[in-house]
Amino acid sequence: MESEPTAELIRAQLRRLRLAAELTQEDFGKQVHFSGSQISAIELGQRPYDRLFLKRADEVLNSDGLLLGLLRIAELHGQPHFLRPWLDAERVAQQLRCYHPTLVPGLLQTEHYARAMIRADDMFSDDEVERRLAVRMDRQAILTRPNNPPILIAVIEEATLRRADESFRGIMTQQIGHLLDCVKRGGVLIHIIPVEASVHVGLDGPLTLARGAEGDWVGYLENQVGGATIDRADEIATLLSRWEGIRSVALPKGQSELLMKEVMESWSTI
The missing domain is CATH 1.10.260.40 (lambda repressor-like DNA-binding domains)
Structure with a gap:
């Protein structure tokens, strides 16, 4: 409101x-x-x-x-206080690094995918779902802004792309197509962690990192009841190390794109 x-x-x-x-x-x-x-x-x-x-x-x-x-x-400005410092960092970031163990990162979600994810919380009214959806879609504008948009590097689990029942298949097909379009447009790099990499440091939870114009890093960690913006040097160093561990088990860019196409085609032909 x-x-x-x-x-x-x-x-x-x-x-x-x-x-x-x-x-x-x-x-x-x-x-x-x-x-x-x-x-x-x-x-x-x-x-x-x-x-x-x-x-x-x-x-x-x-x-x-x-x-x-x-x-x-x-x-x-109506966002929770814990989120506002991160939104400020995200808005001016030169580079963003995103990983989530079970979801497509919010900055890369389609409207249909995002709505389904938000609506999964039955505590939200229809109006609240649409309000949260609008905010999420508006945040994506940083990726296509005309002046100095950030580079976004996202690591996504293959299992996330393959998790869809019959009712969700069309949404998932569209979502993967959107990921491929983002890569093709430029400014977005996506790396997929194959299902064979069953154990890695990223499974402890999602993390996002933003690098500012001066080279400084800010991190964001979300959980079931909120989130925390991280800016202490020692904690940032830990998150950067965790990111490298996550990135190291992901496929290179070309192989990731081929895998996304394969998964999308599998959903389209079932």
């Missing part, structure tokens, strides 16, 4: 943009598929808005994504 000051700012900007466009609430409402009274209620804070509404409003008002951008900022 957006904070109240940010919600007020979004409503104020919505009204300012609408008036600048010389649109009545009724005329504007028709263009975004709302009634004039509904627009009035949104501007007065008597009715909530969602991402779809703000996206339509930005398009109609030619606001260059201002309203949706404000919502994204509010959502990022």
